[in-house]
Amino acid sequence: MATLASAAPSAPVPLSGSAADLPPTLRENGQREVFCGLTSIVWLHRRMPDAFFLVVGSRTCAHLVQSAAGVMIFAEPRFGTAILGERDLAGLADANEELDRLVAQLLERRPEIRTLFLVGSCPSEVIKLDLAKAAERLNRQHLGRVTVLNYSGSGIETTFTQGEDGALQALIPLMPASGAGGASDPEQRLDQLLIVGTLADAVEERLISLFHRLGIERVASLPPRRSTELPSVGPGTRLLLAQPFLSGTARALVDRGAQLIQAPFPFGVEGSRAWMAAAAAAFGIDPQRVAEVLDPLVERSRRALEPHRQLLAGRRLFLLPDSQLEIPLARFLARECGMKLVEVGTPYLDRQLMAAELDLLPPGTQISEGQHVERQLERLRAARPDLVLCGLGLANPLEAEGMATKWSIELVFSPIHGIDQAADLAELFARSLRRRAALSFA
Amino acid sequence: MELTLWTYEGPPHVGAMRIAASMEGVHYVLHAPQGDTYADLLFTMIERRDRRPPVTYTTFQARDLGGDTAELVKRSIAEAVERFKPEALLVGESCTAELIQDQPGALAAGMDLGGIPMVSLELPAYSKKENWGAAETFYQLVRGLLKPLLPPPGSPKPDPARWRAEGRRPRVNLLGPSLLGFRCRDDVRELSTLLGGYSIDVAVVAPLGARPADLMRIPDADANVNLYPELAGPACSWLERQFGMASVGTVPIGIGATVAFLRELHSLLQLELPAELQPGADGVCEAERRSRLPWYSRSVDSTYLTGKRVFIFGDATHAIAAARIASRELGFAVVGLGSYSREQAREVRAAAAELGLEALITDDYLAVEAAMAAAAPELVLGTQMERHSAKRLGLPCAVISAPLHVQDVPARFSPQMGFEGANVIFDSWVHPLMMGLEEHLIGMFRHDFEFVEGHRSHLGEGAPPQAMPTVDDSITTTETSAAAPGGELRWSADGEAELARIPFFVRGKVRRNTEAFAKERGLAVIDGEALYEAKAHFSR
Numbered sequence: 001m002a003t004l005a006s007a008a009p010s011a012p013v014p015l016s017g018s019a020a021d022l023p024p025t026l027r028e029n030g031q032r033e034v035f036c037g038l039t040s041i042v043w044l045h046r047r048m049p050d051a052f053f054l055v056v057g058s059r060t061c062a063h064l065v066q067s068a069a070g071v072m073i074f075a076e077p078r079f080g081t082a083i084l085g086e087r088d089l090a091g092l093a094d095a096n097e098e099l100d101r102l103v104a105q106l107l108e109r110r111p112e113i114r115t116l117f118l119v120g121s122c123p124s125e126v127i128k129l130d131l132a133k134a135a136e137r138l139n140r141q142h143l144g145r146v147t148v149l150n151y152s153g154s155g156i157e158t159t160f161t162q163g164e165d166g167a168l169q170a171l172i173p174l175m176p177a178s179g180a181g182g183a184s185d186p187e188q189r190l191d192q193l194l195i196v197g198t199l200a201d202a203v204e205e206r207l208i209s210l211f212h213r214l215g216i217e218r219v220a221s222l223p224p225r226r227s228t229e230l231p232s233v234g235p236g237t238r239l240l241l242a243q244p245f246l247s248g249t250a251r252a253l254v255d256r257g258a259q260l261i262q263a264p265f266p267f268g269v270e271g272s273r274a275w276m277a278a279a280a281a282a283f284g285i286d287p288q289r290v291a292e293v294l295d296p297l298v299e300r301s302r303r304a305l306e307p308h309r310q311l312l313a314g315r316r317l318f319l320l321p322d323s324q325l326e327i328p329l330a331r332f333l334a335r336e337c338g339m340k341l342v343e344v345g346t347p348y349l350d351r352q353l354m355a356a357e358l359d360l361l362p363p364g365t366q367i368s369e370g371q372h373v374e375r376q377l378e379r380l381r382a383a384r385p386d387l388v389l390c391g392l393g394l395a396n397p398l399e400a401e402g403m404a405t406k407w408s409i410e411l412v413f414s415p416i417h418g419i420d421q422a423a424d425l426a427e428l429f430a431r432s433l434r435r436r437a438a439l440s441f442a
Numbered sequence: 443m444e445l446t447l448w449t450y451e452g453p454p455h456v457g458a459m460r461i462a463a464s465m466e467g468v469h470y471v472l473h474a475p476q477g478d479t480y481a482d483l484l485f486t487m488i489e490r491r492d493r494r495p496p497v498t499y500t501t502f503q504a505r506d507l508g509g510d511t512a513e514l515v516k517r518s519i520a521e522a523v524e525r526f527k528p529e530a531l532l533v534g535e536s537c538t539a540e541l542i543q544d545q546p547g548a549l550a551a552g553m554d555l556g557g558i559p560m561v562s563l564e565l566p567a568y569s570k571k572e573n574w575g576a577a578e579t580f581y582q583l584v585r586g587l588l589k590p591l592l593p594p595p596g597s598p599k600p601d602p603a604r605w606r607a608e609g610r611r612p613r614v615n616l617l618g619p620s621l622l623g624f625r626c627r628d629d630v631r632e633l634s635t636l637l638g639g640y641s642i643d644v645a646v647v648a649p650l651g652a653r654p655a656d657l658m659r660i661p662d663a664d665a666n667v668n669l670y671p672e673l674a675g676p677a678c679s680w681l682e683r684q685f686g687m688a689s690v691g692t693v694p695i696g697i698g699a700t701v702a703f704l705r706e707l708h709s710l711l712q713l714e715l716p717a718e719l720q721p722g723a724d725g726v727c728e729a730e731r732r733s734r735l736p737w738y739s740r741s742v743d744s745t746y747l748t749g750k751r752v753f754i755f756g757d758a759t760h761a762i763a764a765a766r767i768a769s770r771e772l773g774f775a776v777v778g779l780g781s782y783s784r785e786q787a788r789e790v791r792a793a794a795a796e797l798g799l800e801a802l803i804t805d806d807y808l809a810v811e812a813a814m815a816a817a818a819p820e821l822v823l824g825t826q827m828e829r830h831s832a833k834r835l836g837l838p839c840a841v842i843s844a845p846l847h848v849q850d851v852p853a854r855f856s857p858q859m860g861f862e863g864a865n866v867i868f869d870s871w872v873h874p875l876m877m878g879l880e881e882h883l884i885g886m887f888r889h890d891f892e893f894v895e896g897h898r899s900h901l902g903e904g905a906p907p908q909a910m911p912t913v914d915d916s917i918t919t920t921e922t923s924a925a926a927p928g929g930e931l932r933w934s935a936d937g938e939a940e941l942a943r944i945p946f947f948v949r950g951k952v953r954r955n956t957e958a959f960a961k962e963r964g965l966a967v968i969d970g971e972a973l974y975e976a977k978a979h980f981s982r
Contacts, residue, residue, distance in 0.1 A: 031518070032501045036477025058537035058567055063452040064480045076808070080447040086568045088443050089541070098443035106445060122475045122538035125504070155477025156504040156538070374525060393482030393494065400492030 021363035025349060030372025033393055034322055034347055035068060035409075036155030037163030038119060042069040043413060044167055044223065045078045047198045050114040051227040053079040054106065055153065056099065056131060057121030068409070078113075080106070084123055095129055096137070103138055103148070113146055115227035117167060120152035147174065147228075159347040161245040161324045161412065164198060168222060168249040171230060172256065175222075178232035189236035192218035193279055194258060196250070197243030200415035201225070207266075207276075207418055213293050214280050222249075233258050238282045240275065242266060242417055244357070245324040247350045264356040267325070268332030268426075269301045272419040274356070297419045304423035305336065308430040313338030315386035315433065321345035321371050322391045322408040329389070329411070329425075331360045337426050341365050342383045345376065387432060404432040450782040450805050450825065450845055454565035454575025455536045456481050461579040462532055463495035464620040464649040468583075469528035471519050473511075473539035473546045476501040488848050489621050498522040500539075507542065515546045516553060523555055530587065530654035531555060532579065534563030559654065561586040571805075573672045573757070574785060576620060580649055581676040587657045592684055599686030602664045603712035612711045613643040614690075615663045617678060618670030619650040624760060624844045626650055628857035629669065633694065636860045640704065640716065661685045665710055669693065669859075670759055672783055694859045695763035696867070697730050697771055704729070733861035735868045739772055750875065753778040753819035755802065755810050755828050756843025758786030760858070762793040764823045764842050767867060769797060778802065778817040780810065807831065818951045821875060826850070838874035931957055934969040941973060955980050 038061055041053040055061045062081035069077075082102050088095040099118075107113060116138070118131045131150040138148040151166035152158060158166060178190040193216050195207065208219045220231030237258040241250060244265050254260055263278035264271040273294050280290045317339045319326040326346045333339040341362065349369045351358070361367075368376070380388065381401070388398055388405045395405040406429050416425040455472060462470035463485050472478070478499060485495045500518045502511050519533065533550040547562020561582050565575045605612040616633060619626035627650070634644045645663035646656045660666070660681065666689045668678040678689040688710055694703035701719060708715050718728035730736050738744060752774040754764045758781045768774040779794040780802030781787070787803045794801035802813050811831040814822060822832040822839040826847040832839035841850060842858075857863040933941070944952050952973070959976035960968050 030501075031479075031499050032476040033479050033482070034476050035480055036475065038477065039480075059446070059449060059451075059453040059571065060455075060478060060537050060567065062446045062449050063456065064477060066448055067452075067480055067483060077447055080445055083444045083446050084568060085443060086566075089568060095443065102443055102445050122477065123541060126507070126538055126541045154504075155475035156502065156507070159476065374521075391483075392487050393479060394486070396486040396490060397493045 019351075019355070019358035019361075022358065022361060022365055022367060026343075026366065026368040028368055028370045028372040028375065030370075030375065032159070032347070032371040033320070033373045033391055034371070035160040035391070036064070036122070037153035037158030037160065037166060038065055038121065038155075039068045039160050039409075040153065040163030040167065041065055041079045041119065043198055044164060047223050047225065048115070048227040049078070049225075050112065051078065051117060052106065052110060052113045052115070053117045053119055054103070055079070055081040055119045055121055056124045056129060057081055057084065057119075058123045059083055061121045061123075076110075078110075084127075089127060092127065092129060095127075096134060099129075099134055100138065100141065104141075107142060107146060116146050116148045117170065118148065118150040119163075119167075120150065120154055122154045122156050125152060125154045125156060149174075159324070160322060161243070164243070165246045165248045168196065168246060169252050171223065171227075172233070172249070172252045175230045175256070176232045177256075178234035178237060190218070190232065190234065191236045191283065192220055192231070192238070193283070194220050194222060194231055194233065194237050194239050194253070196222045196239060196241050196253065197246055198223060199242055199417055203415045203417050203421065206420060210276065210293065210297075210418075211279065214276065214290060215285050216279065216283050222253075238279065240279050241353065243325075244328055244350075244353060247353055250353065262356055264331065264360060265325075265328040266417045267328045267422075268336045269298050269305065269419050269422045270336055270360075271328060271332055271357075272417065272422065273298055276419075294419065301419050301422045305426055308423060308426035309337045311430045311433055312387075312426065314340065316340045316342050316383070317429075318342040318380050318383060318385040318388045319344050320376065320380075320388065320390040320394065320408075321347045321368070322389070323412050324348075325408070325411055326389065327354055327357050327361070327367070330365070331357050332422075332425065333429060334362050334365070335360060336422070337429070339387075342385045343368055343376075343379065345369075345371065347371070387429060389429075404436050406432050446805075448807050448827065450807070450827070451572035452481070452484075453537060453567050454570045454572060454578070455534060455563075455567065456484070457572040457575025457577070458532060458534055458563055458565060458579040459485075459495055459497055460572075460576045460620045460622050461583065461649045462497060463491070465652050465654070467529035467653040467655075468532060469496045469498065469522055469526045469530075470532040470534070471498045471500070471515075471522050471546065471550070472534055472536060473500045473502070473515050473518075473544060474536035475503070475538050478536050478538075485621060488846050489851055490848065491621070496526065496528070498526075502539070511539075511542060512544045512549055515544055515549050519546075519550050519553060519555075523558065528558060530583065531558050531560045532563055532583070533560060534565060537567035540567050559587055573783060576673050577676050577785075580617075580620075580673060581680060583649075583654075584657055584660065584677045585680055587654055588660065588685075591658065591661060593686075597686075600661075600664075602688050602710050605664055605711070611641050611643050612665075612713065613645040613663045614707070614711075615646040615648065615660055615666045616644055616669050617646075617648055617660075617666050618668060618672075618674030619647060620670075620673055621650065622844060622846055623670060623673065624757075624842070624846065624850065625856060625858045625863075626670070627851075628855050629859040629863065631855065632857035632860040632862050633667075633669070636694075636700075636704075637707075640708070640713070642707065642711070642713075661687065663687070665690060665707070667707070671789075672757055672759060672786060675785075693759050693763060695760070695863060696767040697733055697735055697861070697864050699763060699766065700733075700860055700864065701727055701729060730861075733864040735771060735864040738868055738872075744773075744872075747872070747875070748773045749775045750821055751775050751777045751817070751819045752821045752823060753814050753817050753828075754842070755780045755782075755814075755822075755824040757781060758783035758790050760843035762790060763858075765793050765797060767864075768823070768871075771864075772868075772871070774821070777819050778813055780804065780813065811835075815950075818948050821871070823871065840871045840874055930966060931960060932967050934967050936970040937968040937973055940970040952977070 045053050118135055120131050135148045135150040149170040151170040153163040211219045233256045235257040238261055239253050239258040240261045261278050261282045263275045266272040266275040277290050330341050330344040334341050343366050345368045388403050389408050398405050462468045485491045498518055500514050533546045535546055550560050619630050630647050646660050666678050666687050668674050668689045681687045690707050692703040692706050694700040721727050752768050754761050761781045765776050765779050769776050776797045779799050781790045782805045791801040807827045822828050822837050823842045825843050829839045856866050956973050956976040
């Protein structure tokens, strides 16, 4: 992590504040009510329509992904599970042969697939089925036809959104080196902005066009829309994280020569502006230019945000750990919507990546890391917040106890990034309260 | 290893969760990694439950594996007992924990749980599935709780008519209804009312709504009703073996089955068969008039239902019942019958054989979709997955079985069982079809310019105008592309015109048959005459 922090020399700290004003983080260890990393397949397969995600796991894995995704809408989804049977557990040699057979069968059925991700699961990790080796072997078998990669989405190693971190890291070795002359020649280095993290297509287009307007010419995205059209990386690549759960990906890209831009995440007007301004600063763009391009958007978005702010201001918010978006969302809802933060839960806390966010949190904000769901619910019930951000398993029970809730999973699927989306993001939270107010059975 | 894109059933521990969550006062400690907590949403979102399922997950992580996961299990059990104070405890593991072999059941057995009954569940995750897990859990729980009450060997079987001597009304248990089962909540209400009308009391309903103490009252009843054999089968046979309790095996879905069920129960309890359950001169009993299905089915508007081709797939109980109702009570032609319930495959095969069909036993939804397309049905009765497949094929569909979607837990009273269940079934199966009068009118006006092929007014959510061609395409493109390399088969303009006159739902099949026929005869061009030749050939 030291390399990560030191690799961002050009990153300005955009806004002042101090993480030192926060009370000690509450570290909890107990039952975690969080999905595993396999869940990220749900949005990754939509981002890369030429890729297939094959979980090597159990019926539970298959059931999890279909339950989280509600996949019945697809004729043939671009993800599936190679379900381990008793015979596969008895002998790993057979398991490898079986996997080869299944992959051949799958590729015959889906000739349009260009990249196949073998996704490790809890059972495959525990029986030590080596998917990296399997990917190597399958790459040889299907050379020129499909690229086979692997990563782990297992629940004993990853939570919910961390699956994307694993999938992107698997892609990094395939990214071409940028700049013909190599790293040593500053004349040859390719200046580009690399946005990392899955964004909704429309949001991505909008952000890229804004970066163009700011004067950043080359903007690429990871993951790309086609798994085979990977962006290059190297010195001159400035790395801007669009999602807060990509620690490993950031490290691996820094290792490939990219410079990490330190910034808050692009949620809300303030965070999104600071995020874009940090990128502009990394390209030496005049802050005057940034203001010219972004300030009208900021002005417009603040107006759009206002009705939601009026509803949310002063309301007390409790965020349960789930998607890893909790800290940036808490920062937005507190600073721009006036909400009072009761507790901000996060599955894990990466202080380096969250540095800019932590500085912006209101003094006294209680962060909790990890989970002991029963104790956390006790604190929640004692605090009686006006709004709770939580997973699908908890939402209805909490509503039944009289607390308004917002599903965290919806935030991972919705276009919420950027200055223009700030009002939409606030609306997702305001809607829960608005709906409660709208209902009457008297 | 088996490639699965979608699965009808979850893993067996989800079946165990269904039992725990259906009951009151039961808690389940599940040794499982954090991702497995997804299963909570099946109850809180699909069933819209207002509380979390009573499950404590150990949520072990990779770093725990080097240390003492057994200690984590014991801590989780102790905390769950302390916090939830259950009346009975289930202890088990999911697929990953099965591999690390901590044996949570044995660990729990070595703990002081303050005298709470504890049942250790061994549910092999790599060979069994959800319904099996639910049935096994219910059986183990019943067995575990009733063990102290076992009659000594050699005791005489209790007389199902002992209620008479004891001066009370006869009483039966309803076994099998559970959360995530299809319309169980309403079936219980419908049957309780129905039985009450015949002076039969319902003693214990389980697992839905039962406490452990209620399970201990099971032997007090005169007989068991095995409402959902997928779930209650093993428990009912154990009760029969150990307590000599008779079970009623007829599942009362549909008019015939409801009447047969009531007759079987009366005979078992040695109750006098009421006049309304006795068949009249025409073979019809008065009781069936409690439902509108028999009359609606006889009424002239329903004439158009005659011989409608229907494809059925679901769990065994609902699929078998649907086949019987479709063929006998609605006058449909069943053109396909299948189930994902391997444990009940024998019963499904028998039901299919009765209809001259071969049962499709599979958990591969694509195989089901292919069979559906090949059978060219006019109505599909299936699970939510068949509803989606049918939509792709442009076919109307009604849902008859789990796995559930949130829509399958309706706000209104909507049973499948008993006489009201038959009413619900008539409406929900017939409404997706065109009504008789409507079909007649469309037939009359079909040559008017306003007529657009593909118009089916009752498919509001369903087929867009291009849906009919889709039926054709899905069948013919695959077929013709397969045929293409062999010969240069071509359709003439008048051949195509004749083909277009054939109703859409059999058009694909006719096209295929005709092409096969033409190839056999070595024809290069299929014209109108060739089509009629083929038609005559295949109708023989």
